[in-house]
Amino acid sequence: LFLSADPDNYLDKASTLDQLSVQQVAALEKIQGKQRTLAQQRKEASEKLSDLADTRTELKKKKEKVQGKLAEAQKLLNTLTAQERQEIADKEQRASRSASDRVDLGNEAPASGRGAAALAAAVTQIGKPYVSGGTGPSSYDCSGLTQWAYAQAGVQLTRTTYTQQNDGTKIGQSQLAPGDLVFFNSLGHVGLYAGNGQVLHAPYPGTSVRYESMSTIGSFQFGVRV
Structure with missing residues (x-):
């Protein structure tokens, strides 16, 4: 400031830079918040997909078991x-x-x-x-x-x-x-x-x-x- 040829112009620029810096920090924090939310949503979606896959596998096993019993009963009936x-x-x-x-x-x-x-x-x-x-x-x-x-x-x-x-x-x-x-x-x-x-x-x-x-x-x- 002391070395500037135009102190008023220097202060104006410093104020503008300070405002830009504050806006950039706010924008960065907003982006980081969204990234954290997105990461959490991805994790939850991954867990739900895993649970769904397990449920489908279990249902398939139970269906095959029931179908096996029905096949055995039908085989007996066919005799x-x-x-x-x-x-x-x-x-x-x-x-x-x-x-x-x-x-x-x-x-x-x-x-x-x-x-x-x-x-x-x-x-x-x-x-x-x-x-x-x-x-x-x-x-x-x-x-x-x-x-x-x-x-x-x-x-x-x-x-x-x-x-x-x-x-x-x-x-x-x-x-x-x-x-x-x-x-x-x-x-x-x-x-x-x-x-x-x-x-x-x-x-x-x-x-x-x-x-x-x-x-x-x-x-x-x-x-x-x-």
Whole structure:
């Protein structure tokens, strides 16, 4: 300042440089803050992707396990003669209809008009045999029955348990109402909630469409309201 030929001009320049310096520091701090936020978001996204990959791997293993058991059951079923199969089917059908007559479904209000219509349609299929890949109307597997039942109500569900879980809104066990989809055993099985803790479903090879208590089907996962 003392050596400057124009002290006023020097002070003006010094003030401008000081302001620029403050602005640069502020801008740098803002950029650094955004970089920290971005790094945190990347870390969280990476963790979520890792969790998703683990979940997919676990679901694949469980699906393969269930499919293996179904294949074993189907292999055993294939060893039966046509007469033996018919005798088993007739016996199962009589047992299913007899059990259905004794089932207490209570008086719970249906989940919706669609749910009520789907459940009513499924009731007409009681006694029809379980066949892997069956989509009706002569035989069903579990998701084939739910897909067929909702189709009678004018609603198109996807084909498998792993996709039907996304065909509506997930709900807890305490929220279930007749007509809701109910999923069990790590999404390996699906049925229709019928009321009073009962499920109408196509259980497994060698059985037929019937009512069954939720407590005996397996591990409940969640319900889906369509």
